[in-house]
Amino acid sequence: MRRSFYQFLMTLRNPESVEPEAEFANNAFRDQSFPKQEEDYEKLSEYLELNAGYLPAMTIFDEAYAKYKDTDRK
Structure with missing residues (x-):
């Protein structure tokens, strides 16, 4: 079964990190409305x-999504 982007993003969580992807994951974890089952980039x-509002630049999402797609191919 293919995992959702949210499930992948949760592997990047690290409350002690200041790396942009980790902060994105930490904030998405606290976002009750985040589309947890979604896989589609556009949606x-x-x-x-x-x-x-917690995501300072969409490039952070773009990079995380590219990693998500890379892990999906393996």
Whole structure:
């Protein structure tokens, strides 16, 4: 079974890190409305652009999503 982007993102969580991807994951964990079952880039991107004030730059999402897709191919 393929995991969702959220499930992948949770592997990047680290409350003690100041790395942008870890902070994104930490904040997404606290975001009760995050689309936890979503895999689609466009739907996730739209949600984040409209609702994720905690994400300082969409490039952080883009890089995390690229890693997600890379792990999906393995």
